Structures are given as structure tokens and as C-alpha cells.
Amino acid sequence: MSEFASDSLLVLLEVSPGGELSASAGELLSGAAAVGTPVGLIVAAPGDGSGLAERAAQLGAARTVVVESDRVASELVAPVVDALVAAAELVDPDAVLAAHSVDGRDIAARFAVRARRAVAVDAVSLSRDDMGVVAHHSVYGGAFTSASSSTFAAPVITVRQGAIDVTAAPQPVVVDRLDLAPSELRGATIVDVHQVETTSERPDLRGAKVVVSGGRGLGSAEQFALVEQLADRLGAAVGASRAAVDAGYVPHAHQVGQTGVQVSPDLYIALGISGAIQHRAGMQTAGTIVAINKDGEAPIFDIADYGVVGDVFRVVPQLLEALGERR
């Protein structure tokens, strides 16, 4: 194996239970490409590595370390952590990047402890200075921004999904294969996998340019369809308040806010959402905020660029009619 570039960043590319690269892969590689040479790491079931490495190169990986192990299907993240430790020794990167996803966080966490590295979480962008790779964060729902670095040694950084645009140019495919050493530390057993079907044509909430969200004001799961109708007209992702999620109108994955997804779209439309501080924490960095609420005193109007005091069941149908069919 030839030497790795001295400005390498090791990028953990998550593989879904269905054997595909996660949507975060392109974002992470683009983020890495802006501050150094992105080296991908793929840990996959036997036989899946080559195809995934090609995909990684298309998304901007200058090289990809591939580890194949049948442990990935039966053990929660443990084989990936083992592979990351080995890959980091091989590449000696300036930073290790993972998505701030459920799996990415766990892998980054265990790796950081085992390899004795500092961790920076939920970065929204990356830069480089004389201390090395710097992580930039959006704190308290975007009310503050901060930057962090490691006192020494390469940091482990988790990157918010959807925060970085996919811009990296495709690279030629260069693969480095690595064998996984047996590990004493077993992960939790994966007893069963239930794959969610991605039949929806709608964009992912994370990283969407337009988001239409509905709250308790929609009144029922059936009536929540109005939110989906407007979203589809605008090519938008569907979001929701926690109250709408708690009431069962939509699954938790759609929740925007403090304990849901934090979005930063060009346009955010809030329908029947009061604008509680925890909801605002997930959307107040949007470019333009539009709100429709029948209560003129609702706090959402304090941050809305354009507010309509009115009933969503009257205003939205009229809006849809005025916008007409999308051509």
C-alpha cells in the first residue's frame, strides 16, 4: 500500500442494513474535501465492499479503505469500531469524521475512548487552522455559534446530517483492503432488522431546501394530509412539532426541534404550530420563515418573516389554488 496523503481525513461511510451507503456519505466526503484529502472507510458484509467503494469514489473519496466482515449483520457497530481503529492506524489522518447519526455517534464515541482522542459533536461545518481541523457548531438551537479543536492529536468529529452540501468532484477508484482482527469486545446482538421502505418521493427532512411542518393545529392524522399536500406542491420535506408527533399524526422522524431534527432550509412553513421555544430551536436558522396560525399572539409570529393570522384549513387550500399545478 502506498502512503496516504499527509492531509488525509478518515471518513466513516455508514452502510445501511440494506447494504447501501447512507445519504450522509456524500456530505461527509464533501466536508472533508474542503479541508484535506478524504479517505473513506467502508465496513460491509462480504462481497459488498467493491461496489460501495466505487460509489464512495463517485462521491469524492480519494481512496477508500474497505473492510469486509460477516459480523456486521449480527453485531451492533462493534466490528465497525474495530475497523476504524485499524484504519486510523493505517491512514494516520488529521481528523476522523462520522455522521451525527445514531450509529455514527456510537462508533465515534467508542473509537474516541479506545484511541484516546478528543471528540467534537454535531459540527455544521469544518475548517482548518494551525491547530488542525476545526469543528464549527450551532449551539442552543442556533442562538450561538462556536468553534472547537483538539489540544493535540487528530480529533473525532461527528457532523450534523444535512448540514453540508454535496459538492465534491468524483475521484478515480482506489481501494485499500484491510482484514479485521478478532476482537474480545462483542457488541449487542442484532436479533432482527426491520427495514423502512423509502417509497416516499419527498426529500429527506435533513438538508431539505424547503420544509413544510404541521402542528397540533392540524387536529388529526387525516387532516395532517394538508401539510403533505402543500409539501408536495413545493417539493418540500414534511416536518412536525412534538405535539403533532405525540398525537400520532406523523412518526417521530419528522419532528423538528430541540429533541428532533434541526433544520436550516431556505424556506420553512409552519402550519398550526404555536412556536414553542423547543420547536424554534430546530428551525430558527431557516432563511425565510412563514407561519399560518389562527392565534395572532402565537410566539411563532415573533420570528416569522411572513405571518398569516388565519385558519390553516382556509388559507392553505387557497394558497394551493393560487400556486396552481407545478409545471
Add this chain to the structure above:
Amino acid sequence: MRIIVLVKEVPDTYGARTLNLETGLAERGASEPVLDEIGERSVELALTLAAEVDDAEVAVMSMSPESAVTRIRKSLAMGADRAVHIADEGLRGADLTLTAEVLAAAIRREAFDLVVAGDQSTDGVGGVIPAMLAEHLGAPHLTSLDEVALTADEVSGTRTTDGGSLALSAPLPAVISITEALPDARFPNVKGIMAAKKKPFDTWTLADLDIAADDLSAPRSIMTAVAERPPRVAGVKIVDDGDGGTKLAEYLTSNKLVRGAGR
């Protein structure tokens, strides 16, 4: 069976939360400190699980400033059996590495079968402490669980990720973290509040755990810049007089926020 629940004191999300622009640390006193909601849910779950196995003891543990005693006592009032509070001036501004090291040392000192944590705290939104602890403790982790079941020697549950949902299990001892899909916390009743006053409450310092907070041989994450974003201001607000939808459509199209009909 010993269950340790990790609860964190955080600034109330309902209040104005601010960072000190000099130190980058949370401004204590700017907003009321509370027990993180996910921590209360974790206590709730631990109490429910404890009722399903023999001889279970629930201990709550928190690394937080001295002033957090009242908040921790609330978990005792809910029904936890004892509390361990790690408080030390040297922990002000602790990064994730130090936090995990300290909590792991305290858990090891207590001995445990199950550690229950929240998936993410509302101030740090780190979501990495539970897996960091599991690594320190050499235990498996089952994080972001929406459902949990416990037997005398095994913990199991389901976890939802972007790719789907997984059914997981692990032998004890293990570390789990939970999501807000699990039930809300019970309210402490008067009997619970009275009983809480008599329950064991240990306070430990870094010296008790043999940890030097200023050990510079391990890399630490440091904040190098902090800035406040200018707050958003309210824009135009119209009252729907029967043409609200039409006016909104005009606003969106004239500002090129959407593509209009036929264009």
C-alpha cells in the same frame, strides 16, 4: 440487580439559555436549572424495569455542580433508592472525554448490572456519553431504544435508525440509552418527597475517584471561538380576510421562494 440511572442537570429549555462569550461555558443563573427531561424519563423506565426483576436497586448518578442536589433529590422522590452526586470545581467546563472518564470511574466504583442514560441531553446534544461509557466499562451498548425489556441476565429493546428499526439484545452488564418515545415521568407524591429525605445520598469529588481533571497527557476538546447570532425579528403579519392564501402565494412567488403556476 443494580441499575444506575444517569441524570444531567441542564438549563431549562423554556428559559433563555446563554453561553458566556468569554469562556464559552453555559451561563449558570441565566435560566433555571432543571433535571433534563430525558433523565426523568430514564428514572421512570428504571423504576418500571426494577419492578419486573427480583431484588433490584435503582441508583441515580449525576455529575453536576453542588447546587444540583435539589434536582437530584427529585429522582429519589420519584422512587429511586439512592443517589450519587459527583461534584467538583475541577469539572467546570469538562469536555466529553473527561465527563465520560469521571462517570465511568464512578459507575465502576458502584458496580452495576445496567446503566440507563438518555440518548441526548438538551444542552450538549452530544449523544455520545452512553457509548463512551460502555467502551470504558468494556460492556455492550444498546443506544437510542424506543422500547426496553429486562430479565435477570439480559436486556433487549428496539432502536430506530435511518435505515430501519433493529431488535437488539445483550447479556448484562450493559449500557442502554433511551429516546423520548418511552413514557413520561411520574410525578413525585408527598410520601415520595418525605421518603427522599432519608435515602442515602453520596457526594463524591474527583479525589474520591482518583481522577486529575487537569491531566494534559490526553487530548481534550477546547472551544476556540463563541459568537451570538443576532436574534430574528418579526416581519410582516397579515390577518386573513378571505384572501390570506392568495396574498401568501404572492409573497412566495415575488420573493422567488417557490415556482409559480405555469412559469
